[in-house]
Amino acid sequence: MNAAIKNISYHLPDRLEDNGLLQDENSDWRMADIEKKTGIKKRYVAAPGETAVDLGVKAAEKIFEAGFAKEEIDAIILVTQSPDFVLPASACIVQHRLQLSKQCLAFDVNQGCSGFVVGLSLASSLITAGTAQHVLLICSETYTKYIDRHDRTSRPVFSDGAAAVIVGPSAGSDIGPFDFGTDGSGADNLIVRNSGARTDDSGESRLFMNGSEVFMFTMDMVPKSVNRLLQKAGKTMDDVGMFIFHQASALVLSNIQRRLQIGDEKIFNNLENIGNTVSATIPIALKQAIDKGVIRPGECVMLVGFGVGYSWGSCLINYNP
Amino acid sequence: MQSLTQEQVIMIVARQFDDPGVTIDADSSMDNVADWDSLVHLGILVSLDVELEGRAAAVKKLAACRSVKEIVSCLAEHQLLTQ
Incomplete structure (x- = not known):
């Protein structure tokens, strides 16, 4: 059995920070130069207490609300470097929050910018090996919680958000x-x-x-x-x-x-x-x-x-x- | 371009600054040019790679260079400098 991407959804936090706000808080930053090099005008910031699990669950709920049956999911891969806890795996919390089957395999992948491709490879492998039929792959990050408000290198760049993808069986070779x-x-x-x-x-x-x-x-x-x-x-x-x-x-x-x-x-x-x-x-x-x-x-x-x-x-x- | 001269390196560094009051010479560095910060340095790295037709990207040490002298020396080490 081959694998394919079946559904994608995403969720971004409510709070937005634009470059004007960053400039107000950091008067010594050359914001025009920063915007030219980053290409970024706004970034999303998770609220205090809002975590990668919260964002990831909201992204996944959109897929289920659109009609995909929760019962079909038999594996959860959560890609994050901002987990709720060092342990347990945040993917286990996602399973409970989404009320997914207790027969699910669930694990976290600690990778950042390469994480979606890594997760897609793992999801695809689980399906082609017959270990799972439908994998919920979530990529969710709240890097902004790690960033100092005056860090000119990181703050203008990083943003919080989550995406959820269903990887399922396919007749063709799609991944x-x-x-x-x-x-x-x-x-x-x-x-x-x-x-x-x-x-x-x-x-x-x-x-x-x-x-x-x-x-x-x-x-x-x-x-x-x-x-x-x-x-x-x-x-x-x-x-x-x-x-x-x-x-x-x-x-x-x-x-x-x-x-x-x-x-x-x-x-x-x-x-x-x-x-x-x-x-x-x-x-x-x-x-x-x-x-x-x-x-x-x-x-x-x-x-x-x-x-x-x-x-x-x-x-x-x-x-x- | 297969390689650069020191003068060309100086010109590449100089054109990163919008301020005409900034003068770059062989002794210029992040320590004595106030506006030469990490953002400007990214521009220098890009320009070097463009001028050297993609050869600068593999010279990892360029990322840590803090002066014209260090850039010139680094390029020379990799046979990317014309004396």
Whole structure:
């Protein structure tokens, strides 16, 4: 049995922060320059007490309210780096909150910007192996809770949000192949220290991002992953109808586009009014591209996630509603 | 372009600044040019990669360079500098 994406929905928190607010709180920031490089005008921020589980549950409820039967779900994968607790797995809480079957497999995946592609690979594998029939894949993040209000590198970029995807059986081969990679030498360049068992004397537990280092990683590694995937699939750039990259920032996306020589008509970006929601960016963009008719039925779409870890993953999907 | 000269590196750094009052020379660095911050540095990295037709992206050490001298030295190490 093969697998395909059956449904997608997303949920964004009520609270929006625009660049004017960031400027008011940080008078020394050159906001026009920041907006030009990030391409982001607004970002969503979860309320105090509103967590990745809360956002993920709301995203999934939209799918069930639209008619998908809860009873069909037999596996839950929650991709998040802002879990409600270190333990238990937040996916278990999602199972209870959504009143899904107790026969569900449920687990968290601790990956960030590559997380949707990683989760899609796992969901697809569960289905092709016969372990599950319908997987609820949720990508949900509240990175803003880790970010200092005066952190000029991270605050203008990151946003909170969640996407929920149902991956189910398919007669055709609609998901894959995949290309994955890891380079843990970059772990220190995007990190929340003192957030796990390893602690240091500083006690610092805010998100730290070395923008230049992460940027160089993306410029070098993402085009290589795209080309490896094309080679693996026996396809060329011309065979891909649409590219959806992790919505990191305008600068990152424009440079990937430049290096891969992708025309504007074959790339879908939506970060201007949503920001970088980490693992949720790709499914949110995919849903918006489908709703806008930018992706046509049967079209070959490449999804590429990359970032914290460093970790990256790319895959091809055929969108067949 | 296969490689850059030091003068071209200086020009690349200089054009990142909108302020005509900012002067860049071989001794310029993040320590003595007030506006040379991490945002400006991203622009420098992009421009280097564009000018070097994609060869700069693989030079990871460029991310940590804090001065014209360090950029020039880093490019020289990777045979991307014309003396």
